[in-house]
Amino acid sequence: MMKQRSTRATLVRLAQFATASAAFALLAACGGGGDDNNSTPAGGVKLQVVSFGDSLSDVGTYAPVAASNFGGGRFTTNPGQVWTQNVAQYYGDTLKPAMTGGFGTAPAVQSGLGYAQGGSRVTNPIGIGHATTDPNNFTGTLTVPVAQQLTNYLASHGSFNAGQLVIVNGGANDILFNLQAVQAGQMTPAAATAAIGQAAIDLAGVIGKVVQNGATHVLVSNVPDIGTTPQGMMSSPTSRALLSQASLGFNQALAAALTQTGLMSKVIYLDIVPPLANITANAAQFGFTVSNTGTACNLQAMAAAAQKFGEPNPQAFATSLFCSPDTLTVAGADQTYMYADTVHPTTHLHALYAQTAEQTIAKSGLGK
Template identity: 50%
Template structure:
């Protein structure tokens, strides 16, 4: 890894994050911390957005906390808008329930709108991290498996979500964003969740590829001034590369088991703590904390990959 990725950069940036559980820095911590959790990983480890923020001399706190019966609270100093369960534009995310009984799942589009309503335009000293689409893919694949929609309808829904995410990137640039990091979706079909599906994740992989291809196509169609401000990060290739050589990357367990021994209804890494690690160092030796979320080590590896990508464009 290049020295400039290991050492802190000379220039400091404020980090703003929009997305889903992969980027969530603690939206549901008021409830999950009672069980030793707080983020969708091997707690108390950090997710990749926090690691990137630390690298650039910033601290990333949740913009909102609450959910699961805890009143929703806005945090003025919070720039981590990503929320576990969120979809790109549909408020009916994973785990969402009426009357704040479940996850908040504010859509990524609404997260961006919330930032602009509170802070106005983006500033030159900010790096904006944007991800989304994983929940759209999972929800549509499950709906097909349950005969609620057709495969063609699922494909249309996923293409729409990808186009919407690309549009959000463009709107962030138009609102002043100069460094907008757009992360595509890693291969959901090759997660532990994918391996448990009746087709061993084939449909999930197909929808992931469709999402990513559409996202890339729409991003390329933007005007040059928008395209020049967007930094794409290929999470799909990154995670498949790590998976293919996981032992060389320092992992002992790939996608065949998870680091957290969790029992229903607390079967998400949101509730994972060292007390339920499969082995004492599972946060460093396993790739996945639960059926879809990375461990602390895998988050750190991805953060370094993002930092390496940013080093080619930030000054």
């Protein structure tokens, strides 16, 4: 209980540093992007987007707290959008969160179809940033698993339809969670490898259930190579190699499971690893001045501000979720840096991620 009061107090006290950013985020949130027009969108076909996954696709689960106090709200350089929002706009839709809460606020069901949540694993409710081993404790991130996200959607909507594009990603938090357990001596490397592989198989099962329930357009994104993110680059060579190997292992297991179950031919599979490797190798050509060697958000300053106000875990605030224009490393870093924090893309990289997804979808024949 003391941690909850401390965290919420820190959020309130830090608000004075982000008043302008919060206003900026509010203006962005109140802007256009509605799907109430009849014009043909850029994607060539109008689709309603439904999204399941983790922080990479989270469109604002924690925004009521993060945005109101920091100008943050998503795991990127706020108020920028994440890639699933960009894809939704491409097909004439606006993707909003299906649930909000966390950080001491109980979950509240919303009207949006963005079910992805920062910290979520594939099936385990105790994800990255969840405060305790109690799945009903909301002092940290909610981390509703991807499998449960789908269950929640079906409970509310019954099924999918041909006018929808369903986006699914997941697995990165299973990789990080299990490797952290290895580093803490709580799990053997072999057990972690098995758990990560099982998470991939479980994600294939979620995708199968999506298809079984009527979805005809399903975009599946695999896991980026975490070893090539700033987190990997800042780690020892051994840890970096483990992150890359675990990412590759997850993706191989996911592709194998989709192939063995006959699902690969029924989904649009986005292998995001080669495009991101190309962007990293040719960062300047894509408009970046800093590739995977730095963060657009000044994480040290964000943690120091939290510590100044007595937060017992100041590093919890050193994440892009609480990043705003006021906390950027340099002005314009949302466009010139590839990564917002040690693992999450900036606004610019999210836009390139979305473009890659849109190109992959177009190759499938959708919208043409």
